[in-house]
Amino acid sequence: MYQYDDFDRNFLQERVAQYRDQTDRYLAGEIPDDVFQQLRLRNGLYIQRLAPMLRIAVPYGTLNATQLRKLASISRDYDKGYGHLSTRQNMQLNWPELEEVPDILAELADVNMHAIQTSGSCVRNVTTDQFAGVAADEWSDARPYAEMLRQWSTYHPEFEWLPRKFKIALNGAEEDRAAIAVHDIGIQLKRGPVGETVFDIYVGGGLGRTPAIGARIREDLPEQYLLTYVEAILRVYNRYGRRDNKYKARIKILVKAMTPATFGEKVDAEWAIIKDNPQVLTKEEVERITRGFAPPAYPLLADASQQLADQRLASPAFNRWVEQNVALHKQPNYAIVTLSTKATGIPPGDVTDVQMEAVADWSERFGFGEIRISHEQNFVLPDVPMHDLAELYELAAAEGLASANQGLLTDVICCPGGDYCSLANAKSIPVAEELLQRFDDYDYLHDLGPLDLNISGCMNACGHHHVGHIGILGVDKRGDEFYQISLGGNATNDASIGKIVGPSFGRDEVVGVVERLMDVFIDYRAEGETFLDCYRRVGMEPFKDRVYAEPMTVSPSASAG
Amino acid sequence: MPALVKNQEIVADDWLLVDTISDYVPDNAIVPFEHIHSTQATAAWIEGDCEIEEAGEQLARLDLVAVNFPAFADGRGLSAATLLRNRFEFKGELRAIGEIQPDLTPFMRRCGFDAFVLADERAAATAIQCMSSMSDFYQGSVIQPQPPYLRNRST
Numbered sequence: 001m002y003q004y005d006d007f008d009r010n011f012l013q014e015r016v017a018q019y020r021d022q023t024d025r026y027l028a029g030e031i032p033d034d035v036f037q038q039l040r041l042r043n044g045l046y047i048q049r050l051a052p053m054l055r056i057a058v059p060y061g062t063l064n065a066t067q068l069r070k071l072a073s074i075s076r077d078y079d080k081g082y083g084h085l086s087t088r089q090n091m092q093l094n095w096p097e098l099e100e101v102p103d104i105l106a107e108l109a110d111v112n113m114h115a116i117q118t119s120g121s122c123v124r125n126v127t128t129d130q131f132a133g134v135a136a137d138e139w140s141d142a143r144p145y146a147e148m149l150r151q152w153s154t155y156h157p158e159f160e161w162l163p164r165k166f167k168i169a170l171n172g173a174e175e176d177r178a179a180i181a182v183h184d185i186g187i188q189l190k191r192g193p194v195g196e197t198v199f200d201i202y203v204g205g206g207l208g209r210t211p212a213i214g215a216r217i218r219e220d221l222p223e224q225y226l227l228t229y230v231e232a233i234l235r236v237y238n239r240y241g242r243r244d245n246k247y248k249a250r251i252k253i254l255v256k257a258m259t260p261a262t263f264g265e266k267v268d269a270e271w272a273i274i275k276d277n278p279q280v281l282t283k284e285e286v287e288r289i290t291r292g293f294a295p296p297a298y299p300l301l302a303d304a305s306q307q308l309a310d311q312r313l314a315s316p317a318f319n320r321w322v323e324q325n326v327a328l329h330k331q332p333n334y335a336i337v338t339l340s341t342k343a344t345g346i347p348p349g350d351v352t353d354v355q356m357e358a359v360a361d362w363s364e365r366f367g368f369g370e371i372r373i374s375h376e377q378n379f380v381l382p383d384v385p386m387h388d389l390a391e392l393y394e395l396a397a398a399e400g401l402a403s404a405n406q407g408l409l410t411d412v413i414c415c416p417g418g419d420y421c422s423l424a425n426a427k428s429i430p431v432a433e434e435l436l437q438r439f440d441d442y443d444y445l446h447d448l449g450p451l452d453l454n455i456s457g458c459m460n461a462c463g464h465h466h467v468g469h470i471g472i473l474g475v476d477k478r479g480d481e482f483y484q485i486s487l488g489g490n491a492t493n494d495a496s497i498g499k500i501v502g503p504s505f506g507r508d509e510v511v512g513v514v515e516r517l518m519d520v521f522i523d524y525r526a527e528g529e530t531f532l533d534c535y536r537r538v539g540m541e542p543f544k545d546r547v548y549a550e551p552m553t554v555s556p557s558a559s560a561g
Numbered sequence: 562m563p564a565l566v567k568n569q570e571i572v573a574d575d576w577l578l579v580d581t582i583s584d585y586v587p588d589n590a591i592v593p594f595e596h597i598h599s600t601q602a603t604a605a606w607i608e609g610d611c612e613i614e615e616a617g618e619q620l621a622r623l624d625l626v627a628v629n630f631p632a633f634a635d636g637r638g639l640s641a642a643t644l645l646r647n648r649f650e651f652k653g654e655l656r657a658i659g660e661i662q663p664d665l666t667p668f669m670r671r672c673g674f675d676a677f678v679l680a681d682e683r684a685a686a687t688a689i690q691c692m693s694s695m696s697d698f699y700q701g702s703v704i705q706p707q708p709p710y711l712r713n714r715s716t
Contacts, residue, residue, distance in 0.1 A: 007697065007714050018694045022664060030687070035662050038634050121634065151699040152708075157671035158643050161636030227700075239610070239640045273648065278701045278711060285710045 001062050001370060002147045002292040004112040011154075012109040015116060019043050020102035027099065042122060042160070044115030045101055048422055054093045054101060055118040056108060060128045060146040060170075061089030061373040063113075065360040068371055070111040072356035078104050083356070085341060085349040085377040087413060087464060088125050088167070090118055094420055116154060121162045121249075123153035123234075128170045129177040130374035131336055133293060134382045136328035140189040140197050142170035142178070144290040145226060148281065151289075152227045159234045163241035164249035166234070167206075174493075179375065181205050181495035182467055184251045185233060186214045187226075197223045203233060203263065204255030207461035211497040212252040215260030217267060223286065225271075227279040232271035236263070296368040296383065301333035304387035311390045318393050320404040320442050326389065333386045337366075339379040339396055340403040340411060344436045347429040348414040349377030358399045366392050375464075376413055378406065409451040409514075410436050413464050417457030417474065418481070424457030426474025426481035426507075431455055434511045448518060451531050452491065467491035469532045470517065471498045472510060483510050487517070487543060488535050501544050513547055520546045564685035566666075567654070567676045569692060571685045574678075576604060576625060578658065591627050591656075594620070606658060609637030617649035626651060628674075630659035639672045646673035646703045663688035667695065673703035 019039075026036040037047075044055035056071065063071075071091055075083045078100055084092040096104060108114055118125055126149045128142040129135065149168055153159065159166075171178040172189035180186030186202035199221040205214030221229055237251045240258075255263045312319040327336040339359060342348050351359075359379050363371045366388045372380035379401065384392060396402035405411045412435060415421065417428030432455055439445055454468030458475075465471035471486040482504040489498030505513055520543050525534045535543070565574040578591045582600060586592065591604040594616060604625035607616065611628075620626050626645060628638040638657065645651045656676035657669050666677050666688040679685040701708045 005714065007709055011695070011697070011699070014695045018691075021694070025687070031664070035633060035664070039664055121636075154699050155668075155695070156700055157668045157698070157702045158639045159636070160668050161634050161639065161665070163636075235640055235643075238636055243635060243637075278706045279708060282711070288710065 001064060001143075002059075002289065008112065009109075012112070012114055015114065016102065016105045016109050019105060023099070023102050038120060040098075040101075041120035042117055043101075043105070044118035045098070046119060047098075048094070048420055051095045052098050052101070053416075053420065054096045054104065054115060055086065056091045056093070056113060056115050057118050057125050058090050058113075058373055059150050060126055060132070060143055061130050061375070062132075062143065063371050063373070065363045065369040065371065067111045067113055068356050068360040068363070070107060070113065072353040072360070074104055074107055075356070076353040081354075082350055082352045084347070084416065085351060085373050085379070087375050087377060087415070087462060088118075089127050089130070089373045089375055090125055091373070092416075094416070117160075119165075121164050121166075122160050123149075123156065123162075123166045123168065126150050126153070126168045126170070127178055127183075127375060129173055130372040130380050131177060131327060131382070132172060133295065134329055134331075134334075134336055135173050135177075136330055137175055138173040138330070139191055140172035141293055142172040142187075142189055143293045144286070145187070145189070145197075145199075146170050147289050147292070148226065148286075149230065152230075152279065156234075159238055162234070162238055163243045164246065164251075166237075166251070168230070176492045176495075177374075179464075179467065179491035179495070181213050182207055182211070182464075182491060183214065185230065190220065192220065192222075199223070199226060199229075201229060201233075203267075204252040204260065205495075206250050206252040207464060207466050208250065209247050209459045209461075210250075210252065211461070211466040212256065213495050213497065214252075215255065215264075217260060217264035224281045225275055226281060228275045228277055229267075229271055231277075231279060232267045232274060235270055236266050240266075295331075298331045298334065298383070301385050301387065304333055304385070308386055308389060315390075317397075317404070318390060320446065321393055321402055322389060324404045324408065324446070325402075325406040329383070331383075335384050335386050335389060337381045337384045337389070337392065338374065338406040339381065339401040340405055341378055341401065342405055342411050342432075342436065343400050343403045344433070344440065346400070347416075347419075348412050348432050351379070355399050355401060358395070359401070362392060362395060376406075376411060378411070404442060405445060407450050407452075408445045409448055409453055409518075410439050410445060411452075412436070413452070413454040413468065415456050415462035417455075417463075421457060421462075423460055424474060425459075425476035426457050426483065428455045428457040428463060428472075428474055431472060431474075431483065431507065431510055435514060438511045438515070448521070449530050452489075453514070454489070464491065465489070466497045467495065468498060469535070470514065475504055477504070481507050483507065485510075485513055485517075485547075487540065488532065490532055499540060501540065501547060503548075516546050517543055562681060564679050564682045565676060566679060566685045566688055569689050571682060571689070578606065578627065591625060597623075607641065609635060609639075609641050611641055613641055613644040613649070617645060617651075620645060621649040621651040623651075623653055625654040625656060625676075627656040627658045630657060630661060633660040633662045633665060635660075639668060642669070642672040642674055643703055661688075663691050667692050671698070671702035671704055 169183040170187040188200040192198040201218040202214035367383035418424040456463035456465040467489040484504040486498030594605040606627035
């Protein structure tokens with residue numbers, strides 16, 4: 001991963017001192033509430049329903065064992081012994097004290113971590129494929145470019161006070177695991193004619209109240225112009241994005257109002273003037289950053305396929321886990337393992353200090369001390385020797401991190417919802433919990449195949465409900481919690497926004513609705529067809545008809561919450 | 562009483578900001594930009610959403626340009642300042658007026674502002690401190706166009 005130098009370390013130290021001073025002045029009554037709010041947000045600190053929430057940056061979801069151990073100790077010393085993996089690949093603490101945040105930041109800085117720009121109307125954590133650098137289907141590693149963008153956007157003098165938050169994602173693989181189509185800027189890496197890296201640039205995607213798929217405004221952007229082109233986009237947005245209504249302030253609204261073609265022309269006109277300014281990436285700088293992401297020296301391993309086949313035969317549970325949670329690695333005899341946080345009784349994405357320390361240990365024992373966080377809120381170990389899979393599985397199972405559900409119905413993406421978040425209209429965690437309880441038969445889940453079910457507790461769509469094959473949105477109806485269901489969303493290649501099925505449901509009906517949707521899918525699917533493909537072929541009607549066919553009978557277990 | 566910070570010092574303000582134009586316009590008036598011709602003033606103020614591409618050449622000839630921040634978190638003035646300095650090579654005083662919070666002055670300074678009108682002397686003193694709280698930054702700016710890796714960053 002990227003290696004901090006003296007510049008990076010000094011920057012963080014000064015930033016911690018600066019934030020400590022800001023906190024002191026706020027507590028002394030010298031900074032008004034509305035101003036301090038904007039300052040603390042730019043450092044990831046929200047004031048939530050029950051307590052502050054601190055969002056710690058995990059740039060493009062990559063961290064090392066030392067950093068994860070620090071997160072474990074911080075969650076133990078300053079919080080309640082757990083953290084939450086967010087859909088921007090960050091970690092959130094739900095119970096820190098405002099007064100102690102400067103101390104937490106100082107501890108984070110000791111391991112080259114921070115909370116800079118994890119909130120506020122500025123460029124947020126740049127995200128990418130959680131399998132970047134190791135995925136078998138990757139043609140270019142996006143992490144170095146994500147790091148260049150992180151550095152460039154950190155404390156940018158002109159773009160720290162944008163109309164609204166700004167999210168950038170990159171993808172360098174065949175399968176888009178970074179959801180670039182629903183980002184303010186999505187960057188697709190490609191290979192140019194002589195093998196060099198070039199970029200396709202998409203703008204104006206996003207979720208929230210007005211979901212939109214990004215439009216491509218530039219093809220084959222040469223590598224050296226990455227920063228100057230993004231600068232041109234942000235300047236146009238900063239100047240012309242709406243500031244009168246926060247719900248119309250994202251770049252997607254501006255792109256739509258101007259049309260993508262006109263927006264692109266405006267960007268090109270700006271870029272023509274600045275394209276060769278001093279932010280043009282030099283060969284040396286690209287090499288300096290890329291060096292940190294060079295593949296580790298993989299020891300050559302003996303072929304473990306026979307051993308693995310025998311182990312899978314011997315244990316159905318292990319077999320299911322390998323089938324679902326182990327992905328192909330670039331390197332022979334290595335594998336990428338997803339450690340699912342989605343187990344019954346646990347809010348999706350929540351991990352304890354003990355689990356964090358265990359994952360840190362495994363990353364060293366079964367890899368090179370590196371861990372990833374996926375936007376689906378799971379941990380990933382990127383470099384596990386095949387012959388160690390069975391041992392890792394046993395250890396992970398003992399820590400509750402071996403649910404064999406990666407990419408299945410119960411691999412729910414879920415925001416903290418009304419249990420924690422002051423923006424939420426409805427709770428989301430109890431809905432996820434009921435789903436996990438009801439759909440606990442692995443064979444059934446596996447038969448249903450790949451299925452993204454995403455839950456958001458409000459329009460802000462932190463749970464990405466618009467791009468779930470099934471999306472669930474919490475809405476408030478005269479003080480009661482209701483849930484709107486949508487179908488056909490997709491966050492990866494061929495991205496789409498889900499369509500609302502119809503009138504919303506009470507909380508005790510939601511799981512029953514999902515069951516009926518699955519029944520329709522099973523009735524209509526063709527051989528080998530996924531839920532999304534089936535929906536796209538047969539359309540909304542059969543699903544809608546069944547869901548509203550007769551009154552939902554509520555089972556006693558589901559109505560309890 | 563508002564206090565002016567210029568080049569990291571609290572200084573007396575020799576200029577007079579005027580909102581509306583009457584018959585007599587003093588020599589030291591900072592007039593709304595649309596009145597620059599009728600008044601022959603040498604200083605003008607603009608809003609952050611000013612179309613710098615259209616106004617830049619005229620603005621660049623003035624002694625002083627003030628940019629109004631209608632709300633402290635409204636960053637449009639940062640782009641206006643950057644364009645005025647970089648694209649139109651404005652060399653005069655670039656002054657931030659309106660809702661100026663001390664903690665935001667470091668960003669403004671790096672976009673080319675060299676003068677700031679704060680709410681009072683205490684806020685002005687805090688702004689001066691804020692402007693020295695960080696020693697270097699990842700990217701180039703109006704006042705330091707070269708990013709660190711083009712200067713002295715270790716490799």
